Amino acid sequence: MSEPAPAQSLPDAPALLRASDLSKRFRPQDPPVLQGMSLAVGRDDTYAVVGPSGCGKSTLLYLLCGLLRPDSGRVTYRGTPVRRPHPEIAVVLQDYGLLPWKTVLDNVALGLKIRGVSRRERTRRAREILVALGLGGTEDRYPPQLSGGEQQRVAIARALVGKPGLLLLDEPFSSLDAITRERLQHHLLDIWTRFRVPYVLVTHSVDEAVFLARRVLVMAGRPATFVQVLENKGFGDPTYRDREAFHAMARTVRRALDRAVGAP
Numbered sequence: 687m688s689e690p691a692p693a694q695s696l697p698d699a700p701a702l703l704r705a706s707d708l709s710k711r712f713r714p715q716d717p718p719v720l721q722g723m724s725l726a727v728g729r730d731d732t733y734a735v736v737g738p739s740g741c742g743k744s745t746l747l748y749l750l751c752g753l754l755r756p757d758s759g760r761v762t763y764r765g766t767p768v769r770r771p772h773p774e775i776a777v778v779l780q781d782y783g784l785l786p787w788k789t790v791l792d793n794v795a796l797g798l799k800i801r802g803v804s805r806r807e808r809t810r811r812a813r814e815i816l817v818a819l820g821l822g823g824t825e826d827r828y829p830p831q832l833s834g835g836e837q838q839r840v841a842i843a844r845a846l847v848g849k850p851g852l853l854l855l856d857e858p859f860s861s862l863d864a865i866t867r868e869r870l871q872h873h874l875l876d877i878w879t880r881f882r883v884p885y886v887l888v889t890h891s892v893d894e895a896v897f898l899a900r901r902v903l904v905m906a907g908r909p910a911t912f913v914q915v916l917e918n919k920g921f922g923d924p925t926y927r928d929r930e931a932f933h934a935m936a937r938t939v940r941r942a943l944d945r946a947v948g949a950p
């Protein structure tokens with residue numbers, strides 16, 4: 687069910703996004719936050735990155751999307767270096783980043799507007815994705831008038847409306863209550879099933895990682911590396927949580943995390 691693989695033994699298959707040998711240090715007097723990290727994300731991949739607080743998960747995600755530059759190593763998307771945010775790489779951050787003074791529809795369509803898509807076309811696409819995410823009818827409301835879960839779905843709609851090639855998510859559900867969180871995890875799995883947008887998800891939740899990722903990357907150490915890559919064969923089944931295999935996989939991930947932090 688789960689096969690521990692040696693760290694850094696990530697697939698060599700044709701990758702959409704490839705990070706090679708990344709190192710990053712914020713201050714010269716500090717050790718690097720991460721060093722020698724490599725990752726290949728293919729068209730069908732879903733990754734979850736788990737690891738102790740402060741180990742560098744968000745830093746890795748920011749490097750992957752071009753919001754941060756590595757000190758050494760490189761990130762390529764479809765073979766081209768990523769040096770700044772890339773229009774095909776959509777990012778969903780923890781605080782949603784919605785503009786409170788714009789309607790839901792305008793928030794979702796903003797990226798298309800910046801790209802010069804006509805008003806008619808961006809309205810059509812924004813409405814379509816809002817309906818697909820169960821947000822039909824909210825178009826004319828403002829983000830503060832929505833619940834946390836609805837705002838998070840608007841942020842995901844905004845990320846998806848531009849038909850990204852890759853989705854990067856940094857603890858996107860962490861501030862939500864348990865029921866909303868589970869519902870949105872199902873939404874993300876559903877989105878993956880329907881649109882096959884590969885993603886890399888940073889999460890503190892082992893259950894979330896197991897439900898949402900084909901491979902779970904355990905990140906630890908200073909400088910951090912992937913200390914374990916866990917294959918999650920049950921991924922993709924919406925009823926996975928009800929099966930013993932899910933709980934066994936969650937136990938495997940927890941044990942790997944314990945080992946990573948040297949817990950007894």
Ligand SMILES: Nc1ncnc2c1ncn2[C@@H]1O[C@H](COP(=O)(O)OP(=O)(O)OP(=O)(O)O)[C@@H](O)[C@H]1O
Pocket residue numbers: 712713719737738739740741742743744745746
């Ligand atoms: N801009 C910055 N300047 C200096 N240090 C930073 C900066 N950003 C992050 N760090 C440091 O780098 C380390 C990794 O931070 P990062 O946010 O990537 O960890 P994380 O694993 O995502 O943490 P958490 O799980 O708590 O969200 C931490 O020690 C943090 O203090």
